[in-house]
Amino acid sequence: MSKIEYRTLNDLAYDRIREGLMAASFHPGQVLVIRTLAESYGISTTPVREALQRLVAERLLVLLPNRSIAVPGLEAAKYAEIARIRCELEGLAAELATPRLGKPALRKLAKLVSDMDASLERRDHDAYRRENQAFHFAIYSECGSPRLFQLIQDLWSETGPYMKELFGAPAYEPKANEAHQALLRALDRREPKTARASVIADLTVAGGFLIPHLEALEASRDGKAKTST
Known part of the structure; x- marks a missing residue:
């Protein structure tokens, strides 16, 4: 897979997860399972993992103590x-x-x-x-x-x-x-x-x-x- 294709998949995963957040497709506090997301998007787990890490850095998702990634809880x-x-x-x-x-x-x-x-x-x-x-x-x-x-x-x-x-x-x-x-x-x-x-x-x-x-x-x-x- 070329670097350009890989970046495209990374961006695809990022956009799909972000769209899901905007559209209330995910529940507050929901743990996001990398393999499940990858299967639903029809891509490998690596772009999904990196997209989730990017969203954590942007504070749209949170990293839990057990290293899982979740939607922030209700506040x-x-x-x-x-x-x-x-x-x-x-x-x-x-x-x-x-x-x-x-x-x-x-x-x-x-x-x-x-x-x-x-x-x-x-x-x-x-x-x-x-x-x-x-x-x-x-x-x-x-x-x-x-x-x-x-x-x-x-x-x-x-x-x-x-x-x-x-x-x-x-x-x-x-x-x-x-x-x-x-x-x-x-x-x-x-x-x-x-x-x-x-x-x-x-x-x-x-x-x-x-x-x-x-x-x-x-x-x-x-x-x-x-x-x-």
């Missing part, structure tokens, strides 16, 4: 900190993208909002998460700043696994698509500031449900740990 304070940063960056990206989105892009976004409604109706939360990411990234990718979009993707890689817990707060579901509908209206009317506010509202509403849920999970986990000692 309410960490999520709250990242959510505040996401509000600023994603709000800016939406504001910048508003005058750049043409009618075909707006039709695509409207279809995704409709798809999210349908997914929520049938309680298909995995489909909703995929459509939610596609909706947001279709907007942010048009912001005209590749560096800004990259920063947003980095933060999604950190918070993606937390999205597995979002629907653990049942009251969130009826609210899940409201800010998307408001954002779509702002984009259609070419209102950059309103688009920015709608993105911030979306993240704030989600955080308002998710952070207390994470705090409750942490308290339960800590209580069990004390009981077992």
Whole structure:
């Protein structure tokens, strides 16, 4: 195998794992098994191992004392900190993208909002998460700043696994698509500031449900740990 081919496989493994983090394909605290990942991607274990080490260096994964590599566990304070940063960056990206989105892009976004409604109706939360990411990234990718979009993707890689817990707060579901509908209206009317506010509202509403849920999970986990000692 040539060096170029090897690097391509390394990058493939890195991209697939990172995409899995963004899409909530992995659970918080999940140990990632190199052989299992390699088989699912159809490649050897070496590129997967090196991709995992790269993600550990980027603090998207953690190295456990037994040398296993895992998705970081749930931390309410960490999520709250990242959510505040996401509000600023994603709000800016939406504001910048508003005058750049043409009618075909707006039709695509409207279809995704409709798809999210349908997914929520049938309680298909995995489909909703995929459509939610596609909706947001279709907007942010048009912001005209590749560096800004990259920063947003980095933060999604950190918070993606937390999205597995979002629907653990049942009251969130009826609210899940409201800010998307408001954002779509702002984009259609070419209102950059309103688009920015709608993105911030979306993240704030989600955080308002998710952070207390994470705090409750942490308290339960800590209580069990004390009981077992």
